[in-house]
Amino acid sequence: MYTRDPIFWRAGAVSSLTVMVAILIALTVNTIGVISTGGANVPPYTVINQAIGYVDDDSQHEYVPTIGGSDPLFGHVYDEHQAEALIREGKLVIQSRACLDCHSVFGTGAYFAPDLTKAWLDPVWRQMWEPMTQTHTRADAMVAFLMEPDKYPTWTREMPNLHLSRDEAKAVVAYLKWTSSINTNGFPYGFQADPDTPKGKQAALR
């Protein structure tokens, strides 16, 4: 009986692997196009110059990011190269401080501290950290907090001081602003973005 012959199953293993890998490669080519910077789901780094929101889109039955009018970060408009350099530095800081061994982005990382996918849009910056750090913008509050988190404890789990320089902290803030603009298929669900986000003319990302 052929099903009792190892050769039959060996052929089965090889064919299932071949077919599945071929499909995976095709999907990978497509996916990389979609998730590359400037792809359908991932805005270019210069999006940090614009207002970003996160709204419940009835037509899609899910939360989607919105890209609005001009909202320069730290009062500065970054060109393509500057924005890329800033975001690249932000990623290096995130890796060098092992941020994702307490936090997560897109839900991947560790679960000791909040997910940062939409951290830029969190109303808590305006509600809690702006008064605490005596700053007047969300971006400045984030920088002040990231540089000396031990000075602004919020609850029992205090973020340790990881000795970020001002430039490093700004780069991380830019990174989180860019991350919040990525279309993540509705994750996180029900996130109520800061209502004070400058709206401008908004268009939902598809």
Next chain:
Amino acid sequence: MTRVPSLYSSQSLALRYFTLSVALFGVMIVFGLIAATKYIHPGFLAQPLPFSMAKIMHIDVLVLWLLTAFMGSLFWLLPSEFKRDLVGMRAANVVFWLFCITIAAVAATFLFVQYGPGTDKTLWLVNQGRKYVEEPRWAAIVVAIGIAVFVYNIVGTAIAVKRITGVTWVIILNLIPLFGLYMLAFPAMTNMAVDQYWWWWLVHFWVEATWEVLIGSIVALVLMRVMNTSRNVVETWLYIEVALVLATGVLGIGHHYFWMGAPKYWLGIGGFFSALEPLPLLGMVIHAVYDAGEHKMTNQPAFYWTMLEAFGNFIGAGVWGFMITLPQINLFAHGTQWTASHGHLAFWGAYGCGVIAVIYLAVQEAGGYAQIGGRAWKWAFGLLNVGMYGMGGSLLIAGMAQAFYERAIGGSTFNAFVAAQQTPWFVEGIWMRWVFGLLFAAGYAILASNLIAISRRSRVAAAAPATLAVEGAGTR
């Protein structure tokens, strides 16, 4: 009269790898307990050791104890497949010591240096900050060289003997992607979506493909020794297992691509293929029951740990995975303690139990014992499993509370996160996890002392009568 078998040199190395592996298992538990304590008392060791570093040690050492155990298993089992010693053993011995030095150096870096400025230099020398592969690049290069030498040990031997069994074919063909995928431990892509896309190739295809095939092959070799199952049967079953694992597991990677910026079709593809994954695991359970009923066992602890591997895999990967794998549910459960619960049970069931089985087999064969007596291994078996399933259950409760209060009701903001972490369900779940963690640690202590006792006895075996009951135990 005692007959302590003379060992192939690769088997002597295997015993060193097993020693390293069991030691690393202990290190993993220590840092797991520290991390678990920090959930209860965040101030515990906060100054010298932030949570992130305890967590890195816990998770990276998890990878290492399993990887070193896999290497030890193949060094132990393969000489009898090839009917000769493995080639390149001098290099393999150098690699072993290189691994030891590297692990110690990286641990010291994580514990005392911890992080550095946001430059490439930090990624090379201190911390890469990517989950599971935080080791600095220099250390990742050492690991890559080590794996390359390991591949050479096996492939070189296969070429030298010019006769390869089906199981060794599977092992060889599997080691190539295992090595190749590790190259994804190095990049630091700026775009987090693209970074995570490739990082999941490394993590998913190691854990849910190449490691599955590797442990399947190792268990196949163990079954032939422990239960005298015929080669034809073992190889046929291994091919079936490989076919099913790859048929569901390759596109099952899609369940990691739901929320990281990837196209929507991954919701359907990932959900469908990963929801199929319990079905082959059910087949493994049936096989385990069949083996338990049909065969005469010659090594009790190895037998029980092998059986538990099948059941544990079904529970951890099958049941726990199935709960959270459909995208509608994963939207809330993803990235919570629920995931941690699934991770603990799946690693334990799929790999932890399997490698403990092989280590018991090796110490028994090395000592030339017909049976491993006493009650110690049963206590270890009981406590480790009560501890692990207790931890899994506790984290499940905490995770459900987190998913409900933070994700579904609270909308995942900072305040929602904090509120969920303070709910009684979460707090009690985290406490229970800590208590079961202690039980697990107690089980480990008994396991380690039992293995040490057996090994010591074998070293002074001239005084202890025993016979070599297992065929192909490396005598020559």
Next chain:
Amino acid sequence: MTPMGFVVDAIGLGFFALFGGAYGLLYAASELRGERRLGYLAIASYAAQSAVLLAVVTLSALGPIWKVFLIGSGIAYYFIPRVTLRYLKNLHASGEIHS
């Protein structure tokens, strides 16, 4: 999907898989040991799995495609232990002859 709905669905799916596994385990054990009592427990497990399936299919907010998938999966759970066990018996019978 409501907050409570997703938790209940997840628990339902967990029990669905768990009862399916219990059925497989008990079925195989009863066949191999020839114990009728285990056979009854196996049937009870499969009945419990079917009941969970029915509850999920009728009450859950999961989409129709996922429900069809779950029904198919429930049917597969019934046959996998039988087919696997029969196959293993035949395989071992022929394996002993070969080896």
